[in-house]
Amino acid sequence: MSDTSTITTKLAALLSDDDAYVGGTRVIAQGGAPAPLAAVLTEIDATVLERTLVFSIDDVNVSMIVAGRRLRGFIDVSGNLPEAASVIGKVLSRDDAETLQAAGDLMLLLCASANRVTVRSLPAQPFGTSADAGLPASGLASLWHIDLDEKPVALIERYLAANAADLTAYIYVSNGDVVKTVGDVATLDALWSTQVVEFRKRHRALLPKQDSPRLTCLDEPMGEGSTFAIAIDGNDVGLFSYKRSQMPRLVSAWTATFG
């Protein structure tokens, strides 16, 4: 731990009630935001005391020994992946470039298209010797060409772009500013400027405990055949009209992204 601001940041993270959990594991990346491998390295960077971190990258579990904000090595990777064989049980060191490269290749492979990454922090297991410090997360990021400071694309923006084929038009709004529009957005624009603020105000007043990210799909809110949906995640809002038959798919995509 290098300075008090780092400690403050970590305490704030511990106190945060924004964390999402699935089956007792904490979700650190969902729907590609933040970038899965950056999220893994950030967790390593946040781990001071020696622990076993078990990352579930979609359906593969990767167990690592982490201490002093450094990754010491991998102790298990589920699924009998051939790419893991040369990594498991080996201490990571700058002196062993081959293992470092194999570890990078493995993590890049697992994280490339991962939808959800979760983490569990378990007691440490015996691994290597006390002289085997491993590599810091920042060093791994540099070696594996991962930008830990990259500003992640907002989940709403990512959701809209990923599902654009099922939408007839959409508006993405961030912090009150219309950032992106696609298609004929005249109706959406009118709804945004005349109704959304009041709707959100009413919603907060009526249902203060339901302020988590949510998608609301409305059928025929402007008469026969019309559709309208509003997606809300904090200060990010997406308004869109959609192909009626695709509503269940859009809801499914939402739950895959936001849990």
Place this chain on the structure above:
Amino acid sequence: MVVDDLDVLQEKFAACDTIAFADLSTQMILVTNSATSLPREGLDNLCAEAALTMGTKRRQFLGTVPSASAVVASRGQIRIFLRAKAEPNDVLCCVSSNDLDINAFLAEAQPLLEKLSTGV
């Protein structure tokens, strides 16, 4: 009995925890399936959310006319609100986990709602 009809629908869709028949003019849940886990406050909130999202005869918060239905997805949960065609104040509210087959549910729920609303 209305509760029996709601129970039958809930049994067909195990992902559903609560299915409720409500009147938006009074914003009251009239009857629920017998196995609902929602307390009174939760049912009141459900009805309030139905009125807010779909709108009522008196006011729409989203859109220009009262919506025929609304599907709300939030963390780990889906809530579905359906309006009766004959009596727009009559609605069916459903609380489900997010693995519900929405199309299959809507196909069964709308005819049931019309039956409950018209009493036929």
